[in-house]
Amino acid sequence: MLIHPWDAPQDDTEWQHWLAAHDFGQLAVNGPPGEPPLVQPLHFAYDPERGEAVTHLARPNPLWPALEANPQVVLSVVDDYVYIPGPWQADPDVPPEHGVPTSFYAAVQLRCTAHLVDDPTEKATLLNRQVGHFQPEGGTNPVAPGEPPNGRLLSGIRALRLEVTGVRAKFKYAGKRSAEVQDRIAAGLVGRGGVRDDVARGHLLRRREE
Template structure:
């Protein structure tokens, strides 16, 4: 992933706040023997203090041999993406048709070392961490070994702790465009009101201190 300086996060807190509420991504695991990578969509829970993400998958999942053979993986999350028509990005002195179309998006890629969790008590603790994050309002029983309703289901899953060893994050929202162009794009996003337009506009406005000319990427 190409990350220009104007698209980089201001600090770790920026991408960590975003990741805390964008908890569905793709786990990418190298294939065995030259096979293509496994790409597994999943919910996860990221813990900034522990420097890890946790998740779980069904025991029959075909990625386990690859994960055990090559535990260096990538957890990729992309959201708040929109298409920006070329005329929206034209400078005021340019004809609208000379503007360059582009995509806006937020992305975080966590490089991780995966640790498979098979101990029943550890799996229960991992599940409770996930449920506590995904269902903070409660309404679900806690997992415990040998106890209903989830104890009997623990044998059918394997847990994964993803120890974060590196982070690449990007917020591509007209960071090098002029203030006038940024204002025009923000107004167009508000007017269009499509899926994710409000979130993209919020990023653009929030990151307004960056100024410049072109943002290819």
């Protein structure tokens, strides 16, 4: 992922705050020799204090042999993306039709070492951490090995503890454009009113003010 200086996070707090609200991504795993990477969409729970993310997958998942062969993976999260028409991006001294369209988006890539977990007690602990992240209000019985109602299901999954070893983050929101062009883009997003236009506009304005 190319990251220009104007698209880089202003500090670690920016990407950490964003990632705290985004817990669904894609896990990219090296495929067997001669084969493309394997990519698995999944929910995860990221813990910045532990420096790790936890998740789980069904035991028949084809990722397991690849992870055992090479535990170096990337967990990729992308959201808040919108299409920006060319005329919105045109510099003030050129015709609108000369503007170049682009994409706005936020992205965080966590480089991780994957630790496979099969011990039932440790697996239950990680699963309960993940469920607790998504259901802090409760409503689901904690999982314990051999205990009903969910303990018997532990054998059907394997847990993953993803130890974060590096982070690449990007916030592509017209950072190199003039204030006049940024204002035009912000107005265009308001007028269009698409699904992610408001949050994209928020990123543009926030990063300009900080």
